[in-house]
Amino acid sequence: MNLAVIGTGYVGLVAGTCFAEGGNDVVCIDIDEAKIAALKSGKVPIYEPGLEELVRRNLKEQRLSFTMDLGAAVRHASIIFIAVGTPQRQDGGANTEQVLATAKAVALAMDGPKIIVTKSTVPVGTADEIRRLMAETTRHSFSVISNPEFMKEGAAVEDFMKPDRVVLGSEDPKAIDLLRELYEPFVRTGNPILVMDARSAEMSKYAANAILATKISFINEVANLCEKAGADINEVRRAMGLDRRIGPHFIFPGVGYGGSCFPKDVRAMIAMGEPGLDMELLRAVERVNERQKTLLADKVKRHFGSDLSRRTLAVWGLAFKPRTDDMRDAPSITVVESLLQAGARIQAYDPEALAEAKKIFGSRIRYERRNYDALKGADGLLVTTEWNEFRRPNFAHMKELMKSPVIFDGRNIYEPGELRKMGFTYYSIGRKDG
Numbered sequence: 001m002n003l004a005v006i007g008t009g010y011v012g013l014v015a016g017t018c019f020a021e022g023g024n025d026v027v028c029i030d031i032d033e034a035k036i037a038a039l040k041s042g043k044v045p046i047y048e049p050g051l052e053e054l055v056r057r058n059l060k061e062q063r064l065s066f067t068m069d070l071g072a073a074v075r076h077a078s079i080i081f082i083a084v085g086t087p088q089r090q091d092g093g094a095n096t097e098q099v100l101a102t103a104k105a106v107a108l109a110m111d112g113p114k115i116i117v118t119k120s121t122v123p124v125g126t127a128d129e130i131r132r133l134m135a136e137t138t139r140h141s142f143s144v145i146s147n148p149e150f151m152k153e154g155a156a157v158e159d160f161m162k163p164d165r166v167v168l169g170s171e172d173p174k175a176i177d178l179l180r181e182l183y184e185p186f187v188r189t190g191n192p193i194l195v196m197d198a199r200s201a202e203m204s205k206y207a208a209n210a211i212l213a214t215k216i217s218f219i220n221e222v223a224n225l226c227e228k229a230g231a232d233i234n235e236v237r238r239a240m241g242l243d244r245r246i247g248p249h250f251i252f253p254g255v256g257y258g259g260s261c262f263p264k265d266v267r268a269m270i271a272m273g274e275p276g277l278d279m280e281l282l283r284a285v286e287r288v289n290e291r292q293k294t295l296l297a298d299k300v301k302r303h304f305g306s307d308l309s310r311r312t313l314a315v316w317g318l319a320f321k322p323r324t325d326d327m328r329d330a331p332s333i334t335v336v337e338s339l340l341q342a343g344a345r346i347q348a349y350d351p352e353a354l355a356e357a358k359k360i361f362g363s364r365i366r367y368e369r370r371n372y373d374a375l376k377g378a379d380g381l382l383v384t385t386e387w388n389e390f391r392r393p394n395f396a397h398m399k400e401l402m403k404s405p406v407i408f409d410g411r412n413i414y415e416p417g418e419l420r421k422m423g424f425t426y427y428s429i430g431r432k433d434g
């Protein structure tokens with residue numbers, strides 16, 4: 001099939017590339033000139049495991065191309081995906097300006113019937129709004145389908161290639177049949193394609209992200225209570241997770257959730273309830289998360305005192321989670337800002353996110369090329385992202401490098417007993433570790 005994907009960010013680029021890998025002829029469009037130039041030469045501007053190799057292969061096979069010419073791409077394609085950003089508005093709601101502007105541009109460029117598919121996460125009712133806007137703009141026939149994306153950054157290619165489910169929201173059976181055909185190769189293992197109305201499809205995405213955020217805030221709150229009550233969240237989590245009604249996933253305590261989706265989607269869902277429906281639970285989820293993000297820096301200040309002006313602190317992990325370079329709303333930002341405000345010198349390391357971090361912290365922190373370099377002369381180490389390479393470090397070498405062997409583990413990746421035996425002072429989240 002001939003496809004166009006508008007917006008070549010984390011979602012659009014992965015979707016477009018995977019569709020090309022499935023044998024389709026895909027044109028990806030973006031307004032970012034530098035991004036398109038890089039992609040044309042096979043350079044992927046984001047870090048997503050496995051993506052660059054796929055982009056290069058499909059570019060070479062000429063199934064995938066990149067352009068800024070939306071009109072040409074629309075005329076080429078029978079199905080057009082919208083995967084542009086839906087950032088947070090000042091009032092917390094989702095800003096759909098990019099989506100609506102794109103839909104209008106598509107309508108203006110149409111030269112025949114088209115299927116328009118929204119992949120961006122959009123408030124309930126947006127598909128209807130797109131339909132109205134396009135009907136005012138073009139005389140050609142079209143269908144609008146809501147097809148929310150559930151991929152996880154860090155495993156986006158894998159998720160797209162083998163989705164748990166594909167959700168299609170539309171009341172146009174012909175358009176649904178075409179999309180079904182397009183997605184069929186990706187669900188060979190029997191995972192379902194769910195067809196529903198567009199509003200339910202739009203809501204599904206928000207509800208899925210909101211429950212994941214809720215699980216994180218819930219376990220963080222229990223972890224904090226464990227600390228207060230002298231229980232160990234690791235034991236509690238295992239005991240909870242073995243109950244099949246609960247399950248072991250997404251109940252790991254830490255420094256709070258971040259990224260480009262959970263924070264903004266929880267807030268957008270709260271905004272969708274207004275006026276008239278107070279989303280009380282989600283408000284609490286957000287409050288708990290904001291508090292959790294301050295926890296690790298508070299532990300540092302309790303240990304060293306609130307004036308950190310003579311302290312050098314190492315930070316391992318800046319991305320909001322492992323296997324991505326995405327720093328949007330990363331908890332590490334709150335942690336580092338709080339330490340800087342207290343006067344600390346920061347030496348940070350992240351395997352992939354240093355370039356993004358530089359855009360946020362500039363010259364206010366030092367960036368190290370190796371994790372051990374960040375430890376040189378450090379009074380303490382904070383672990384803020386659980387990259388695999390941090391899990392089994394050489395602790396003896398770490399002790400030699402550090403001025404004092406203190407670890408603040410925001411992801412509970414080390415064993416308190418082991419570290420104490422090796423002479424470290426160790427703090428983590430919700431465990432009996434001092």
Ligand SMILES: NC(=O)c1ccc[n+]([C@@H]2O[C@H](COP(=O)([O-])OP(=O)(O)OC[C@H]3O[C@@H](n4cnc5c(N)ncnc54)[C@H](O)[C@@H]3O)[C@@H](O)[C@H]2O)c1
Pocket residue numbers: 006007008009010011012029030031032035083084085086098101102119120121122149150151152153260261
């Ligand atoms: N990142 C994720 O893990 C994820 C997962 C599921 C859903 N989503 C949703 O998908 C959407 C996109 O997210 P993302 O993380 O890929 O965003 P992103 O910021 O990485 O990418 C958006 C891209 O759209 C481009 N763009 C903006 N306006 C444009 C226009 N008029 N024409 C062409 N291109 C334009 C931008 O230049 C950018 O490259 C959002 O609604 C997000 O909530 C994201």
